[in-house]
Amino acid sequence: MTFNKPAPDLAKIHAAWEKWEKGEEQPGRTLASLKTAGLDEVIKQLVASGWKPAA
Secondary structure: OOOOOOOOOHHHHHHHHHHHHOOOOOHHHHHHHHHHOOHHHHHHHHHHHOOOOOO
């Protein structure tokens, strides 16, 4: 049986970031939350699309 990763969840990524900024989560827990919410896939897609941040 194979495991299919779920699609990235932007709401979960945002919530994890907000908790960290408010000081409610430790960095390690924040990184774990970002990883399980699919931040790596979001970053890969941004890089592949050639996205550049606005100045």
